[in-house]
Amino acid sequence: MIAAAVTVALTLVLLAYSLGLRIAHILHARDLERLRARCWPIFAEATMHKTCDSQSDLRTLRHFSRIKLLREWCRFRALIRGEKGHAFKQLADDLALLPVARRLLRRRSTGRKLLALQALGFLRDRESLQSIEQLLRHPSVSISITAATALAHIDPKRAIPLIVPMIAKHRSWPRNQVGRILNIAGPAIVTGPLCDAIESSDPEEAAYLLQFYESAALIDMDSLIAKLLVSESDPRLLAAGLKSVRGHIPEVIIKRLAQHKVWYVRMQAARLLGRFGRREDYQILEPLLSDREWWVRYRAAQAITGLPFLGPNALRKLCDRQKDRFAQDMLRQALAEARLI
Amino acid sequence: MTAILQLGAIEWVFFAYFIVIYFVYGMLNVFAVFRIRRYLEINEFTASENVFSSLDIPVSVIIPAYNEEASIVTSVRAMLQVEYPDYEVIVVNDGSTDETLQKLVSEFMLQPFPEAYRKRVPCAAVRKIYQSARFSNLRVIDKENGGSKADAMNAGINVCRFPLFCAVDADSILQSDSLRRAVRPFLEDPDTIATGGTVRIANGCTVRGGFLESVALPTNFLALVQVVEYLRAFLYGRMGWAELNAVLIISGAFGVFDKEAVVEVGGYHTTAIGEDMELTLRLHRHFSESGRDYNISFVPDPICWTDAPEDLATLEKQRIRWQHGLGQSLSMHKDLFFNWRSGPVGWLAMPFFLIFELFGPLVELAGYVYMLVAAFNGWISWDVAGIFFGLAIGLGMLLSTGALVLEEMSFHVYPRVKDLLKLFLVAVLENFGYRQLTLIWRIKGLIGWLRGKVPEWGDMKRSASLTSE
Numbered sequence: 001m002i003a004a005a006v007t008v009a010l011t012l013v014l015l016a017y018s019l020g021l022r023i024a025h026i027l028h029a030r031d032l033e034r035l036r037a038r039c040w041p042i043f044a045e046a047t048m049h050k051t052c053d054s055q056s057d058l059r060t061l062r063h064f065s066r067i068k069l070l071r072e073w074c075r076f077r078a079l080i081r082g083e084k085g086h087a088f089k090q091l092a093d094d095l096a097l098l099p100v101a102r103r104l105l106r107r108r109s110t111g112r113k114l115l116a117l118q119a120l121g122f123l124r125d126r127e128s129l130q131s132i133e134q135l136l137r138h139p140s141v142s143i144s145i146t147a148a149t150a151l152a153h154i155d156p157k158r159a160i161p162l163i164v165p166m167i168a169k170h171r172s173w174p175r176n177q178v179g180r181i182l183n184i185a186g187p188a189i190v191t192g193p194l195c196d197a198i199e200s201s202d203p204e205e206a207a208y209l210l211q212f213y214e215s216a217a218l219i220d221m222d223s224l225i226a227k228l229l230v231s232e233s234d235p236r237l238l239a240a241g242l243k244s245v246r247g248h249i250p251e252v253i254i255k256r257l258a259q260h261k262v263w264y265v266r267m268q269a270a271r272l273l274g275r276f277g278r279r280e281d282y283q284i285l286e287p288l289l290s291d292r293e294w295w296v297r298y299r300a301a302q303a304i305t306g307l308p309f310l311g312p313n314a315l316r317k318l319c320d321r322q323k324d325r326f327a328q329d330m331l332r333q334a335l336a337e338a339r340l341i
Numbered sequence: 342m343t344a345i346l347q348l349g350a351i352e353w354v355f356f357a358y359f360i361v362i363y364f365v366y367g368m369l370n371v372f373a374v375f376r377i378r379r380y381l382e383i384n385e386f387t388a389s390e391n392v393f394s395s396l397d398i399p400v401s402v403i404i405p406a407y408n409e410e411a412s413i414v415t416s417v418r419a420m421l422q423v424e425y426p427d428y429e430v431i432v433v434n435d436g437s438t439d440e441t442l443q444k445l446v447s448e449f450m451l452q453p454f455p456e457a458y459r460k461r462v463p464c465a466a467v468r469k470i471y472q473s474a475r476f477s478n479l480r481v482i483d484k485e486n487g488g489s490k491a492d493a494m495n496a497g498i499n500v501c502r503f504p505l506f507c508a509v510d511a512d513s514i515l516q517s518d519s520l521r522r523a524v525r526p527f528l529e530d531p532d533t534i535a536t537g538g539t540v541r542i543a544n545g546c547t548v549r550g551g552f553l554e555s556v557a558l559p560t561n562f563l564a565l566v567q568v569v570e571y572l573r574a575f576l577y578g579r580m581g582w583a584e585l586n587a588v589l590i591i592s593g594a595f596g597v598f599d600k601e602a603v604v605e606v607g608g609y610h611t612t613a614i615g616e617d618m619e620l621t622l623r624l625h626r627h628f629s630e631s632g633r634d635y636n637i638s639f640v641p642d643p644i645c646w647t648d649a650p651e652d653l654a655t656l657e658k659q660r661i662r663w664q665h666g667l668g669q670s671l672s673m674h675k676d677l678f679f680n681w682r683s684g685p686v687g688w689l690a691m692p693f694f695l696i697f698e699l700f701g702p703l704v705e706l707a708g709y710v711y712m713l714v715a716a717f718n719g720w721i722s723w724d725v726a727g728i729f730f731g732l733a734i735g736l737g738m739l740l741s742t743g744a745l746v747l748e749e750m751s752f753h754v755y756p757r758v759k760d761l762l763k764l765f766l767v768a769v770l771e772n773f774g775y776r777q778l779t780l781i782w783r784i785k786g787l788i789g790w791l792r793g794k795v796p797e798w799g800d801m802k803r804s805a806s807l808t809s810e
Binding site for chain 1: 396730738
């Protein structure tokens with residue numbers, strides 16, 4: 001009986017705890033709603049007029065918890081682009097949010113640290129640079145990547161040479177967030193460190209870094225890739241290079257890579273040739289339709305159907321002319337995808 | 342206390358069984374609390390940063406359909422509206438005998454497509470492949486019936502183009518951001534090969550255009566109990582095991598997989614009853630044996646909603662099938678047990694599933710029967726029997742209410758306080774009758790598996806709220 005009584009009592013305790021959590025949740029939601037109703041119009045005004053001139057409104061905000069206010073400020077700030085961000089920073093100064101963010105950075109809680117990093121990044125707080133740099137090596141992926149984002153906001157010229165060599169080592173940094181960091185800094189700052197990192201890394205790391213080519217100046221990246229395609233032999237790097245090229249690559253290089261022994265290099269070569277759409281490349285593409293690998297045939301067929309000098313009739317004739325059944329099937333599929341049959 | 346000290350060996354076995362099982366569940370609960378708290382803490386900051394970019398991973402969504410004429414159009418329409426930058430939808434009509442294919446053809450203007458089909462994983466013959474003239478990212482594969490969902494999934498894998506595929510049941514109800522949430526572990530950890538999501542009960546909810554519009558509790562008692570069961574199974578069952586990279590099941594209702602990893606292990610096992618668990622175990626086995634780093638992850642967010650049986654006959658068939666599938670999957674991968682390379686999967690999760698999930702119902706029922714017989718015959722005192730039943734039922738209540746606390750700490754899916762109270766009441770009541778009933782069904786499933794009997798599927802009756810548009 002005692003055992004039953006104890007478990008029933010514990011169940012009731014859990015029920016009471018859940019109800020308590022629910023009440024806390026409801027109160028928190030109401031509080032947040034009230035805060036948003038007050039602060040978001042003031043935030044919006046601050047972005048419009050560059051400074052918030054209604055001091056009485058600010059005073060009403062000061063009644064709220066600083067941390068909640070900082071969180072809302074960050075949420076709003078994340079939606080703003082360009083010049084308006086500077087005006088909005090002024091509001092944070094008026095509300096004395098910077099000391100709150102600095103204090104939160106020293107807290108152990110992950111949530112608090114993340115909020116602090118986000119805020120300090122938006123506030124471009126140079127005084128916190130060193131503390132944030134130390135967090136780049138934090139074992140928590142969320143903290144280290146948010147620290148990298150904050151650094152890119154505060155001082156991209158100093159941050160990017162630090163961050164870029166870490167990208168290939170920190171594979172747990174989500175790729176889309178890394179892309180975002182590089183975009184914050186812009187191609188002028190990213191290109192140099194990214195090219196240096198690619199050149200000095202081993203092939204596997206270089207191939208990983210190449211996927212961020214869009215964040216760098218394309219001309220510089222293309223010349224680096226052209227160099228890599230001649231000098232390197234690692235298939236992963238070659239495939240990544242071919243995938244990243246945006247400009248022109250000499251025909252002799254492409255021709256060699258279209259006959260590479262590793263299928264994904266041939267596939268990327270076929271894809272690239274399709275993007276060029278040059279008449280002279282057709283001779284390289286057609287044999288790839290009979291490749292033993294499905295993906296190479298598929299990309300070659302897609303490339304051929306996209307060639308600007310081949311009309312629907314020519315493509316259909318080309319399809320009928322194929323002696324290899326696999327080539328014919330694949331070309332027919334590509335034509336159907338392009339709605340040409 | 343003195344009564345406890347006078348217990349014999351048999352009584353101790355039953356007591357020890359309950360103490361160990363609830364201790365492990367308690368530990369899983371603790372792991373889950375930490376993992377969910379960490380997840381929510383981080384999620385608050387990363388959720389707002391989910392701006393799609395060219396670095397997102399494209400996904401092929403595979404929907405196997407067998408005689409789904411009632412819901413297939415709504416399901417596909419919903420899938421075509423999912424928020425994700427680059428994805429394709431592949432519906433596999435697994436030799437349906439109803440109007441499934443015709444409905445798809447007319448609704449989505451399907452036209453025969455000359456696919457250069459290649460068979461990478463085994464499946465029954467493909468009759469025809471169609472592409473939609475309205476949606477370029479929709480293809481339908483019409484194939485011979487392969488006798489299993491696994492066979493249809495394999496056909497989908499054979500034609501999918503993207504590096505990740507998402508397995509979705511035709512009757513699964515998603516949220517518009519389900520795919521984005523489920524793909525996140527692949528972006529955050531390059532070693533991720535599979536991810537599952539929390540499946541919730543859709544009965545009682547309002548569904549419009551294939552998407553969940555509002556959440557409410559079902560009125561049917563059986564469905565209500567399953568709400569608590571699913572919370573228990575997903576929120577701390579799988580979350581707890583995920584902490585140890587020992588998730589043994591990625592639910593067939595919704596799961597995202599690395600296509601090449603699945604092709605490497607040979608695709609779905611076409612004759613497995615629990616094809617979802619079997620595939621997950623095979624991935625564990627293959628990657629642990631080859632010594633490669635891998636991660637089978639789990640997302641706690643409620644991302645998939647499913648219709649639960651509301652009548653005893655359908656529920657019985659489902660539970661028998663699940664138990665059969667569990668036995669079959671564990672026996673197919675018995676090499677993983679205490680394999681020095683298998684880590685927490687072979688040393689903790691599989692032995693736990695074998696002892697407590699597969700054979701547990703036998704021990705539990707034997708315990709109830711023995712204690713009653715022993716008390717009636719005077720072998721043990723009624724006090725001891727009382728302690729035993731108090732412990733067995735009381736700990737069960739604690740476990741279910743623990744799951745409700747976890748839900749309250751995290752997602753608060755059920756909005757009204759009345760719902761919370763109702764769920765607590767159900768968490769208590771399910772221990773008086775329902776739990777014992779499922780024990781009997783599970784034992785039936787266990788015996789069926791031991792005798793090699795193929796379990797029945799049975800027709801699922803859709804709940805009223807889900808059939809309305």
